[in-house]
Amino acid sequence: MYRDLKQLESNLNDTLMVAGSEAYVGALSYYNSVKYGARLNVADAKVIYEDLCKRFERGSYTTPTGETVV
Numbered sequence: 001m002y003r004d005l006k007q008l009e010s011n012l013n014d015t016l017m018v019a020g021s022e023a024y025v026g027a028l029s030y031y032n033s034v035k036y037g038a039r040l041n042v043a044d045a046k047v048i049y050e051d052l053c054k055r056f057e058r059g060s061y062t063t064p065t066g067e068t069v070v
Contacts, residue, residue: 031056 031052037045062068 028056
């Protein structure tokens with residue numbers, strides 16, 4: 001029974017990971033279209049872009065070789 005529950009947990013984790021990835025891809029697509037609209041001076045796009053900018057800031061991360069990338 002334990003193995004069955006572990007398999008179920010693993011499958012649920014995989015499903016959550018895929019769903020989160022798909023949601024992020026959709027949100028990133030929307031963000032990029034708003035960013036493009038802001039560059040073209042589309043009405044209200046700049047306000048939306050500035051709001052979304054806070055959520056899509058790039059942070060620094062460490063590569064497997066230990067190098068920090070900004």
